[in-house]
Amino acid sequence: MKVRVHVSLKNGVLDPQGRAIHHALEGLGFTGVSDVRAGRLFELDVADTTTDEQLDDMCRKLLANMVIENYRIEKVA
């Protein structure tokens, strides 16, 4: 089973990487960008028997920092 985990910063958490990208886009001449947030994406190949609880566990224990980040699990196939 293919699983995508999207990890993004919680609202209110400063995102210097996103700000730098925003600034760089403006420097390249792209107008109309009002905000950029940077996050991480993990594509996992897991056994079909893997439960939702196990996936949640992986995210909470390793993939995301629950103090400042949210995660979203998407099952692809």
Added chain:
Amino acid sequence: MKVRVHVSLKNGVLDPQGRAIHHALEGLGFTGVSDVRAGRLFELDVADTTTDEQLDDMCRKLLANMVIENYRIEKVA
């Protein structure tokens, strides 16, 4: 308009970060994980007038390294 850009390594490109995460998951006792690939995720707030070509341009010029990475643009709302 909210846009998500998913950047992931092309097939065949070595992914040491993904391998380290895979190893760590096994160390934590999660069995059944056969592969992990790490990527990046960008959430952009852009003007509604932004064209698909402009978004492609942003990805090719800044957000993704087209030599080793693929990108996928997803319009959220």
